[in-house]
Amino acid sequence: MELSKDKEEILNEIDINKCFLITGSAGTGKTTLGCMIGNKLSNKINKNQRILYLTFSNLAKYQISDRLNELIKKNVIDKQLMKIVEVNNYHSLWWNLICRYKGFLNIPEDPILLTDEELEIQSQEELENLKANLKIPSDYITNNGTINKNKKDSLLHILKGSALIYNDYGPENFGENGRKFKGKMDFLNEISNIIMSRNRKGIFSHNETIYWVNKLLLRHPNILSILRAKYPIIIIDEFQDSDIAQWEIIKMIEPKTLIAMGDAAQTIHKWRGADPERFNQLETFSKDIYKAYIHKELIKKHRSNIDFSNINNLNQRSLKINIFDTVKHNKAKYKTKLEVKKSIFKKLNSYKSIAVLCLENKQANEITSFIRKKNTFNSGGCFKGLSCRRIGSNYSPYEQAKSICINLINMKELSTSKIANEIVNKIFFPLSLHKVSNRSRKDIYIKRWTDANNVYTKIKKDFIQGLNLFIDLCFKEEKRNSYICDRMTLSCISYVKHKLIIYSNNLINGDLLEKRAIINNIILQYEVICKNKFNSDISVMTVHQSKGREFDFVIIPWFADIPWESINYGYQWDMNNDEHQNLFHTACTRAKKEVEIIYPKNNFAL
Numbered sequence: 055m056e057l058s059k060d061k062e063e064i065l066n067e068i069d070i071n072k073c074f075l076i077t078g079s080a081g082t083g084k085t086t087l088g089c090m091i092g093n094k095l096s097n098k099i100n101k102n103q104r105i106l107y108l109t110f111s112n113l114a115k116y117q118i119s120d121r122l123n124e125l126i127k128k129n130v131i132d133k134q135l136m137k138i139v140e141v142n143n144y145h146s147l148w149w150n151l152i153c154r155y156k157g158f159l160n161i162p163e164d165p166i167l168l169t170d171e172e173l174e175i176q177s178q179e180e181l182e183n184l185k186a187n188l189k190i191p192s193d194y195i196t197n198n199g200t201i202n203k204n205k206k207d208s209l210l211h212i213l214k215g216s217a218l219i220y221n222d223y224g225p226e227n228f229g230e231n232g233r234k235f236k237g238k239m240d241f242l243n244e245i246s247n248i249i250m251s252r253n254r255k256g257i258f259s260h261n262e263t264i265y266w267v268n269k270l271l272l273r274h275p276n277i278l279s280i281l282r283a284k285y286p287i288i289i290i291d292e293f294q295d296s297d298i299a300q301w302e303i304i305k306m307i308e309p310k311t312l313i314a315m316g317d318a319a320q321t322i323h324k325w326r327g328a329d330p331e332r333f334n335q336l337e338t339f340s341k342d343i344y345k346a347y348i349h350k351e352l353i354k355k356h357r358s359n360i361d362f363s364n365i366n367n368l369n370q371r372s373l374k375i376n377i378f379d380t381v382k383h384n385k386a387k388y389k390t391k392l393e394v395k396k397s398i399f400k401k402l403n404s405y406k407s408i409a410v411l412c413l414e415n416k417q418a419n420e421i422t423s424f425i426r427k428k429n430t431f432n433s434g435g436c437f438k439g440l441s442c443r444r445i446g447s448n449y450s451p452y453e454q455a456k457s458i459c460i461n462l463i464n465m466k467e468l469s470t471s472k473i474a475n476e477i478v479n480k481i482f483f484p485l486s487l488h489k490v491s492n493r494s495r496k497d498i499y500i501k502r503w504t505d506a507n508n509v510y511t512k513i514k515k516d517f518i519q520g521l522n523l524f525i526d527l528c529f530k531e532e533k534r535n536s537y538i539c540d541r542m543t544l545s546c547i548s549y550v551k552h553k554l555i556i557y558s559n560n561l562i563n564g565d566l567l568e569k570r571a572i573i574n575n576i577i578l579q580y581e582v583i584c585k586n587k588f589n590s591d592i593s594v595m596t597v598h599q600s601k602g603r604e605f606d607f608v609i610i611p612w613f614a615d616i617p618w619e620s621i622n623y624g625y626q627w628d629m630n631n632d633e634h635q636n637l638f639h640t641a642c643t644r645a646k647k648e649v650e651i652i653y654p655k656n657n658f659a660l
């Protein structure tokens with residue numbers, strides 16, 4: 055890989071005890087450069103230390119691991135780097151710390167993380183209790199005594215954990231979500247107590263983990279020192295999206311060398327506290343700590359020769375439909391889905407990777423089902439069903455299977471029972487296998503726990519039979535979430551199943567490194583097979599989930615200033631809102647070759 059001059063300069067200058075801010079627009083190679091920086095600094099740490107490559111979400115974590123693998127394959131970086139660099143996201147890092155140091159936090163049980171569904175049920179119940187005890191501020195209650203429908207979501211939102219950090223750092227620092235609670239500190243305090251008592255029983259949601267890590271590090275300087283010693287070098291990707299609480303912890307760790315990378319134009323988490331002001335805060339912080347603070351701007355774009363941030367380079371397709379006419383909204387939706395599928399068919403053979411990027415999950419789910427289904431028309435004729443991946447969905451077997459493999463690589467001990475635990479936890483996360491009492495879960499969860507426990511026991515007794523049971527449960531989960539199991543899904547799961555069986559046979563012989571290499575290979579082959587087998591790689595996701603990814607062809611459906619669902623409900627593109635401008639910019643710049651935007655006549659969002 056040829057290095058542009060700007061990157062060469064950075065790699066020459068990079069050294070320990072320095073703080074770097076590397077900015078650059080989409081596709082200028084920030085993530086790639088982060089991997090190379092890790093490579094350059096790898097000889098500056100000892101064998102017990104790690105370079106922490108920190109990012110935002112699970113999906114972004116996989117992106118970085120993929121990039122590392124790619125660069126190893128191209129011999130740009132050393133393959134030993136996989137063992138030196140720990141790629142992690144904020145949430146997992148916090149969660150690992152809580153699990154490891156639970157005793158210091160007075161958390162008696164083995165802590166468990168609630169699933170989204172569990173958290174929803176739990177917070178609904180807590181909201182009802184608050185209402186029954188007249189603890190909800192009057193402006194949330196309507197004249198007939200019910201909770202205001204529009205405000206209910208924000209109440210549930212703080213009950214799901216955010217109240218703790220709003221209470222600690224001030225709600226005004228957490229974007230639109232937090233600002234709704236400005237001036238309501240007593241109420242936030244009340245909710246924080248509810249959440250804390252839930253946490254003290256060992257039950258958590260991701261949202262409050264950062265609060266506990268903050269307390270842990272403030273109260274136990276020795277733990278902070280351990281962390282500081284373990285991660286002398288921290289590289290942060292997508293720095294523009296970190297919130298104040300995340301930034302405070304990085305400042306506390308105060309790594310010897312800090313490298314932050316970002317692009318203000320891709321700030322898409324303002325609604326929850328992201329702020330490009332972080333760039334200035336980094337500079338201020340670095341002054342007293344580091345030998346040097348260096349800001350570099352990457353200029354050369356590698357992803358594409360076309361500037362997709364320029365509206366003139368986008369193909370715009372107006373649907374012959376006027377939403378305010380006699381036409382039903384459902385018909386508008388149907389036409390959009392049809393248009394998306396038509397575009398995919400047209401480009402299937404020209405482009406290797408195609409992505410449909412939506413504003414919201416619901417839209418992405420509907421489009422996924424439509425693409426996977428066979429569609430027949432009244433006028434005769436039909437569209438056949440196509441395999442496509444729904445990236446970002448919690449239970450997508452494709453992502454599940456891949457994350458299982460990645461987790462296997464990261465496992466310190468490799469034993470059958472570890473693998474069993476890992477697999478079961480992935481699917482039935484967070485139902486802790488030994489700790490869940492019948493009283494602590496509703497019937498449906500007890501049922502799922504029983505299923506999980508069966509897989510666990512089976513895998514320990516007979517690995518292959520256990521895996522079969524696991525695969526069956528994957529399908530069951532897939533159906534529960536009403537995604538159609540298509541050829542791609544089936545093929546992915548059975549491929550991983552097959553490879554895991556081979557892997558289990560290898561468990562008997564070979565050393566740890568060899569085993570890790572085997573799994574590493576599985577992931578690479580898995581990706582290649584999926585792409586080759588289905589000749590085109592079609593994925594559907596939200597724009598948020600597409601962060602850091604790239605595709606030959608990007609389709610943005612329903613780029614309209616009215617919501618997808620109906621004109622009174624749902625989420626709509628609002629290009630007067632700078633966060634939406636950034637989202638649109640992020641979506642368009644995922645493309646390497648072509649972008650197509652589809653919208654109903656007269657409702658183009660720009």
Ligand SMILES: Nc1ncnc2c1ncn2[C@@H]1O[C@H](COP(=O)(O)OP(=O)(O)OP(=O)(O)O)[C@@H](O)[C@H]1O
Binds near residue numbers: 061078085086087602
């Ligand atoms: N020095 C280089 N030479 C050639 N190609 C490169 C180079 N650096 C990066 N690329 C390629 O350019 C593309 C974009 O790189 P990368 O994802 O690292 O950019 P980025 O700045 O992190 O993008 P984004 O901000 O959109 O996430 C990738 O396909 C990568 O392989």
